[in-house]
Amino acid sequence: xxxxxxxxxxxxxxxxxxxxxxxxxxxxxxxxxxxxxxxxxxxxxxxxxxxxxxxxxxxxxxxxxxxxxxxxxxxxxxxxxxxxxxxxxxxxxxxxxxxxxxxx
Numbered sequence: 001x002x003x004x005x006x007x008x009x010x011x012x013x014x015x016x017x018x019x020x021x022x023x024x025x026x027x028x029x030x031x032x033x034x035x036x037x038x039x040x041x042x043x044x045x046x047x048x049x050x051x052x053x054x055x056x057x058x059x060x061x062x063x064x065x066x067x068x069x070x071x072x073x074x075x076x077x078x079x080x081x082x083x084x085x086x087x088x089x090x091x092x093x094x095x096x097x098x099x100x101x102x103x104x
Contacts, residue, residue: 002018002035002039003015003016003017003018003034003035003038003039004016004035005028005031005032005035008024011026012024012025012026013025013026013027013028013030013031014031015031015034015035015038017038018038044090044093046090046093046094046097047090047091047094048094049094049095049097049098
């Protein structure tokens with residue numbers, strides 16, 4: 001469900017969010033910006049962090065059919081099918097989150 005924008009009283013703009021909250025803005029541009037952020041925001045549950053091995057550099061090449069990941073020496077190559085992109089992205093995000101938490 002997308003947020004809606006309505007012109008409110010006193011020249012203000014109101015963004016009505018899917019959860020029922022409403023936020024007022026002075027300009028239409030601010031309301032559009034907020035509405036766009038809300039429309040692109042999703043809530044995810046990260047999978048458990050499972051370390052496999054340390055990769056120092058990964059180069060990602062994406063295509064409309066999937067993507068190719070190259071290891072640090074460009075010897076290892078993994079072709080990713082579109083059906084597995086979300087699973088791999090969540091695993092990478094879980095790894096990044098784990099590393100951020102452990103650096104503090």
